[in-house]
Amino acid sequence: MGGAAESEARSELPVGVFDSGVGGLTVLRALISDLPHEDFLYLGDTARLPYGTKSAETVARYSVRSAEALVARGIKALVVACNTASSTALPALRERFPRLPVIGVIEPGARAAVDASATGRIAVLATEGTVRGGAYQRAIEALRPDAVVTQIACQIFVALAEEGWSEGPAVDAVAERYLSHLDARVDTVVLGCTHFPLLAGAIARRLGSQRRVVDSAETTARATQRALATQQLARTTRGGRVQLLATDSPERFARVGARFLGGSIAARAVEIIDL
Numbered sequence: 001m002g003g004a005a006e007s008e009a010r011s012e013l014p015v016g017v018f019d020s021g022v023g024g025l026t027v028l029r030a031l032i033s034d035l036p037h038e039d040f041l042y043l044g045d046t047a048r049l050p051y052g053t054k055s056a057e058t059v060a061r062y063s064v065r066s067a068e069a070l071v072a073r074g075i076k077a078l079v080v081a082c083n084t085a086s087s088t089a090l091p092a093l094r095e096r097f098p099r100l101p102v103i104g105v106i107e108p109g110a111r112a113a114v115d116a117s118a119t120g121r122i123a124v125l126a127t128e129g130t131v132r133g134g135a136y137q138r139a140i141e142a143l144r145p146d147a148v149v150t151q152i153a154c155q156i157f158v159a160l161a162e163e164g165w166s167e168g169p170a171v172d173a174v175a176e177r178y179l180s181h182l183d184a185r186v187d188t189v190v191l192g193c194t195h196f197p198l199l200a201g202a203i204a205r206r207l208g209s210q211r212r213v214v215d216s217a218e219t220t221a222r223a224t225q226r227a228l229a230t231q232q233l234a235r236t237t238r239g240g241r242v243q244l245l246a247t248d249s250p251e252r253f254a255r256v257g258a259r260f261l262g263g264s265i266a267a268r269a270v271e272i273i274d275l
């Protein structure tokens with residue numbers, strides 16, 4: 001196939017979206033809303049969830065396996081919706097797929113935080129693995145060298161969001177425990193985990209109305225749009241198809257995932273694959 005024909009055929013392929021489970025559906029939701037003409041192929045590695053408590057090496061290995069499964073089906077770009085995978089696996093993914101545009105959520109999230117913050121005192125709420133890797137801190141400091149970044153591992157928020165407990169005394173108690181010692185000068189808090197937007201109301205209440213709460217879903221969707229445009233990969237014909245893959249239990253994916261996607265999912269629409 002010639003250059004122009006090949007790039008046109010490539011632009012018709014779906015955008016691959018990868019997460020450790022259903023949390024990345026918050027990012028898929030923003031992508032669908034901002035890029036309604038694109039097709040999406042989403043993979044939630046539910047059999048290996050959670051990634052947030054695993055070592056960087058394991059997360060990188062799992063991420064490459066998941067990306068290989070998506071690439072084998074044909075994708076034109078890869079969005080790594082999982083913060084933990086974005087913070088540790090991007091170098092491995094870019095090395096494995098040098099021609100594939102790979103978009104992570106850390107840089108877009110850092111940009112949203114820097115844009116929102118007046119004082120430069122920014123807190124990042126994330127999983128253990130994301131905090132340990134320090135990628136948000138580095139990305140924020142690269143954009144604003146005088147920023148003072150506090151990272152807080154909020155592992156229990158993941159379980160609460162999966163359980164569908166977005167509000168109530170249990171969430172308030174956990175938020176109190178994680179957030180009560182936050183420096184008063186922190187004016188912006190990044191929800192650095194796919195699950196935390198579901199708890200945004202309770203988290204924002206604990207933080208107080210003076211603080212901005214940002215997440216990376218919107219900015220990641222815009223970064224994806226820019227990457228497709230720059231590489232002339234945006235669809236020229238109307239798409240809009242969304243295909244869902246998981247590595248375990250379509251019923252649980254559909255039931256829990258619906259809350260993250262903000263719309264119902266039929267279990268029969270979720271294809272189970274083995275990695």
Ligand code: DGL
Binds near residue numbers: 024049052053
């Ligand atoms: N998707 C993960 C993240 O955004 C949260 C769930 C997990 O630990 O796998 O960091």
